[in-house]
Amino acid sequence: MATLGLIEYADASPEVKAVYDDIMTSRQTDYINNFWKALAHDPGSLRRTWESVKQVMAPGALDSLTKEMVYLAVSTTNQCGYCIASHTAAARKAGMSDKQFAELMAVVGMANETNRLVSGYQVEIDERFRT
Amino acid sequence: MATLGLIEYADASPEVKAVYDDIMTSRQTDYINNFWKALAHDPGSLRRTWESVKQVMAPGALDSLTKEMVYLAVSTTNQCGYCIASHTAAARKAGMSDKQFAELMAVVGMANETNRLVSGYQVEIDERFRT
Amino acid sequence: MATLGLIEYADASPEVKAVYDDIMTSRQTDYINNFWKALAHDPGSLRRTWESVKQVMAPGALDSLTKEMVYLAVSTTNQCGYCIASHTAAARKAGMSDKQFAELMAVVGMANETNRLVSGYQVEIDERFRT
Amino acid sequence: MATLGLIEYADASPEVKAVYDDIMTSRQTDYINNFWKALAHDPGSLRRTWESVKQVMAPGALDSLTKEMVYLAVSTTNQCGYCIASHTAAARKAGMSDKQFAELMAVVGMANETNRLVSGYQVEIDERFRT
Amino acid sequence: MATLGLIEYADASPEVKAVYDDIMTSRQTDYINNFWKALAHDPGSLRRTWESVKQVMAPGALDSLTKEMVYLAVSTTNQCGYCIASHTAAARKAGMSDKQFAELMAVVGMANETNRLVSGYQVEIDERFRT
C-alpha cells in the first residue's frame, strides 16, 4: 500500500481537487492514477509535479508518442514497475503499436548493453565527439 | 586509455577488417569509433555486437532519428559519458535539432524524477494498468 | 520466498542467536527483520553486516533521523522495494513526520532529475567546484 | 564541452537574465553554475527547473543542510561527477563539516550494499512493513 | 501479466518454434522460460537475443558456473527480480552451492558499497591504474 495512502477525489481539499480537475481535463479522462493520489498528501509537490509533467509532455519539437516512448525507455532502464505499466498504457493511448513497442525495447536493451561494454573497456571519447 | 588498447584498420585481422568495412559501408563514413576499435580485441564480440546494433537500429516501425534519441535517453539515464557523446553526434547526424535535444532531455529528467517518487511513495499499480 | 529461506530464532545456531540478541538489545525490540533471517545462512556475513550497520547508523555528527532519511533516499534512488518499506518504518520510528517524508521525496526526485540533465547536457565541472 | 555550450550573462536573453538574477539573489552570490548556463539554451526548462529547485530546496520541515546532504547522497548513488562536486560545495556552504561528510558517505555506502543483499537474497517484505 | 502476453509452443509460428526447439536442445530441458515466450512476439528479437545468449554463455575462457554467477551479480546490482530468480536457478543448475552463493552476494554488496565511497569522495584514479 502507498506509504501515506491514496486521496480520492471526494476526500480531496479544494487545492488538490483543482489539480485533479486539470489532470482530467488535460488528459480527457475521468480517471486519476494512483501516482497523483499518493502525491496529493503534499499538495505543493502535486501541483509542481503535475505542472512540470504537463509542460514537458506537451507536443512540441517532439510529438506525444515519441515523448511517451522515451518516458517508457527511461522507466525500463530504471526498472520501475509502476512507471513501465502506466507509461506502456500511455504510449499505447498515444498510438504505439506492438511492433513499435518491440523495436523500442530492442533499442533500450542494446543501449544498456553497449553502455557497459564502453565503460568496462574504458574506451576514451573520440576527439570528434567532443563538441 | 582503453583497457586492451585500440586496433587500427591497418593492424586489424581480416575478420576484424570485414566488420570495419561493413560499419563504414552501412554508415556511409570512413570513420570507425573507438568503441569498435576497443571491442576488436574480441572479434566474436565485435561481430555479434555490430550485427545486433545494425539490426536493431535499422529503420522499421520506428525511424532512425527516434531510435537514436531513445539510445541517447538510455545513455543519459545511465550517465555513460562516452555513449552520450557518441549518440548525441549520431542523433544530430540523423537530424536531431537543438530544440528536439532540449525536449528529449526534459522528458528524460522528468521520467527519472517521477520513477523515484513512485517508488519512494510505494504506489501500487492501478488495476487498469495491469495488462 | 527468500533464496535460502529464513532462519527463525528457535532454529538458529548459537553464533546466529548472539547476533539476533544484539540486534534486539540495540534496537530495543523483540523483532528480527526478514533481512537478517535471510542473511543468517552465512553467519560471517550476518555478523559483519550487522556490526557495520550498527556502527554506521549510530548517532554521531549526524543524528539517527538524518541517517535513516539518507538511507531511505538511497533506497528510493535504487528503487529497492524491501529497503524502502523497512527504512520508511525505521525513519518513522526515529521521528520522521509525514511532512518530512514528503520533502525528502521531493529532494530525491529533483536530484534524480538534475543528475540526468547535467549528464545529458555534458556540463563541465566549474573550476571552483574542483576541490 | 557542454553539448550546446554555455550562455554567459552578457549574452543572455532578457528571459534568461531574469532567471540568472533570481538565482543570484536567492543564493546571495554573483556566480552562476555551468549547469544553469547549459540549460539556458532552453529557457522554458531553465525557468521550470530553477523554480522547482528553489521550491524544493527551501527550508521547511527539513533544514537546508539536511536537504543538501540528501542531494549529495542521491548524486553519489548515481555517481554523477558534476553533481557530487557542486553539491559537496553547496552542502559545505550550508554548514556540512568534514565529519558529517564522512558519516554521510558511510551511510550511502552501507545502503548501497544492503540494497543489493536484500535483492539478491530475494527477501520478502515483512508483514509489519507493509503499511 | 507480460505486456504482450506469452506465446506457448503450440501457438507459435514455425520461426518461433525453431528457436524454442534450439533452446530446449541446447539446455537439455523441455521447459521454455516466460522470458522467451514474451519476447516471441518479436521473432527477430527472439532469435537475435537467443543466439547472443547462447554464444556468450557457452563455456570458453570462463566456465559456465562462473558466467552464471556473473550474470546473477549483474542482475542483483540492477535489482531485476525476474533475472535474480531465473539466474539463481541457472547458477544452481550449473553447480553453485549455497556457500558460493553467499560469498557471491558478499562481493556484490561490497562492490556496490565501495563504488559509491570512491565516487562520493571524488577519488582520482591512481597513475598506475591508467593502462
Added chain:
Amino acid sequence: MATLGLIEYADASPEVKAVYDDIMTSRQTDYINNFWKALAHDPGSLRRTWESVKQVMAPGALDSLTKEMVYLAVSTTNQCGYCIASHTAAARKAGMSDKQFAELMAVVGMANETNRLVSGYQVEIDERFRT
C-alpha cells in the same frame, strides 16, 4: 582532487598507519591505493571498510580471481571509472587473461540488456523459479 585530499603514509596517524601496514602486508605490496588514502580522513570507516574487504575477498568457496571478476562486473554495471580501473588491475594480478576479460565483459553486457528486456516486457516470474 579527492574531496578531503589524500593522506600519505608519512602524514598518517598511528591508527591509520596500522591499517596501511595491514593492507601492504595482506596484499604483498608497498603501494596504497588512493581510495584508502582518501578514506583515511575517517579512520573508523577506513578500518571497517578494509576489514570487510579483506574478509569478503579472501579465497573461500570462490577463488580470488572469480571474486575480482565479480567485483569488476559490478563496477562495470555501475559504471564507476575508478573501480573499473583499479579492479581491472586487481583481476589481472589475480590471473585474469585478456580472453577472460573479454568474455566477462560480454556476459556483463548481455545481462544488462536482458535485465531491461525482462522488465520492459513485464515478464512474470515462472512458478518454478519461485524458490
